Amino acid sequence: xxxxxxxxxxxxxxxxxxxxxxxxxxxxxxxxxxxxxxxxxxxxxxxxxxxxxxxxxxxxxxxxxxxxxxxxxxxxxxxxxxxxxxxxxxxxxxxxxxxxxxxxxxxxxxxxxxxxxxxxxxxxxxxxxxxxxxxxxxxxxxxxxxxxxxxxxxxxxxxxxxxxxxxxxxxxxxxxxxxxxxxxxxxxxxxxxxxxxxxxxxxxxxxxxxxxxxxxxxxxxxxxxxxxxxxxxxxxxxxxxxxxxxxxxxxxxxxxxxxxxxxxxxxxxxxxxxxxxxxxxxxxxxxxxxxxxxxxxxxxxxxxxxx
Numbered sequence: 001x002x003x004x005x006x007x008x009x010x011x012x013x014x015x016x017x018x019x020x021x022x023x024x025x026x027x028x029x030x031x032x033x034x035x036x037x038x039x040x041x042x043x044x045x046x047x048x049x050x051x052x053x054x055x056x057x058x059x060x061x062x063x064x065x066x067x068x069x070x071x072x073x074x075x076x077x078x079x080x081x082x083x084x085x086x087x088x089x090x091x092x093x094x095x096x097x098x099x100x101x102x103x104x105x106x107x108x109x110x111x112x113x114x115x116x117x118x119x120x121x122x123x124x125x126x127x128x129x130x131x132x133x134x135x136x137x138x139x140x141x142x143x144x145x146x147x148x149x150x151x152x153x154x155x156x157x158x159x160x161x162x163x164x165x166x167x168x169x170x171x172x173x174x175x176x177x178x179x180x181x182x183x184x185x186x187x188x189x190x191x192x193x194x195x196x197x198x199x200x201x202x203x204x205x206x207x208x209x210x211x212x213x214x215x216x217x218x219x220x221x222x223x224x225x226x227x228x229x230x231x232x233x234x235x236x237x238x239x240x241x242x243x244x245x246x247x248x249x250x251x252x253x254x255x256x257x258x259x260x261x262x263x264x265x266x267x268x269x270x271x272x273x274x275x276x277x278x279x280x281x282x283x284x285x286x287x288x289x290x291x292x293x294x295x296x297x298x299x300x301x302x303x304x305x306x307x
Contacts, residue, residue, distance in 0.1 A: 093186020
């Protein structure tokens with residue numbers, strides 16, 4: 001069933017969009033990521049212009065993350081205090097990111113920048129997560145059980161001022177690292193149309209030292225507000241949010257997130273991380289190939305609206 005997307009100016013199969021939304025929703029519930037790092041490149045692959053994909057995907061992330069965070073609230077695995085500190089940084093970063101996005105759009109360079117950002121970030125994050133997850137799995141096998149969680153290591157994070165107690169995470173650390181992580185993720189959210197969970201989750205585990213079970217819910221809590229703010233800014237300054245596309249992705253995403261939360265609860269943290277790393281590297285490889293290989297039809301973007 002073909003459906004015309006007015007802002008993107010292309011016709012796409014509605015069931016394909018529902019399926020993509022559902023798949024990303026499952027990932028959102030399992031890993032605590034908004035799923036945008038996978039969905040936005042997938043939208044590029046089916047012919048959606050990058051500027052529209054980025055702005056609209058931020059909208060879909062809000063719904064799938066909201067659906068996922070409700071399940072985590074029921075389990076009491078959301079650190080609201082930490083989520084709020086991350087949110088302060090996230091909103092600041094999102095505003096900065098939209099300014100940069102608009103400037104590059106005026107230069108006509110935004111499509112290339114978005115794709116290059118994806119290749120670089122997905123490659124680095126996916127590679128690091130994959131190596132770390134393999135090491136964690138090896139340790140778990142050697143000890144015959146689950147490894148002791150890596151947290152409460154005294155490092156540079158503990159030496160910083162402005163300390164605050166985060167009871168749900170069992171931490172007493174400076175608010176400066178969470179705010180910086182939030183700003184960074186907010187900028188990425190605006191430029192790449194991602195919730196930033198693929199950076200937020202590893203940062204919360206390895207930099208802030210949060211326990212894995214609390215990280216997923218807290219990450220989703222922060223993602224909801226940052227991506228909602230990003231969508232609003234894109235809609236009012238760029239007019240690149242395609243409502244028809246957003247609704248189809250939303251429906252699939254909300255349903256998928258509920259399944260993902262159930263699957264995630266039954267898997268070990270190391271298994272979840274290695275799966276996520278594998279997916280990240282797969283998408284990175286496909287995007288890099290698309291950038292390196294010359295398209296069959298050089299004027300493909302120009303004629304996309306005519307199909």
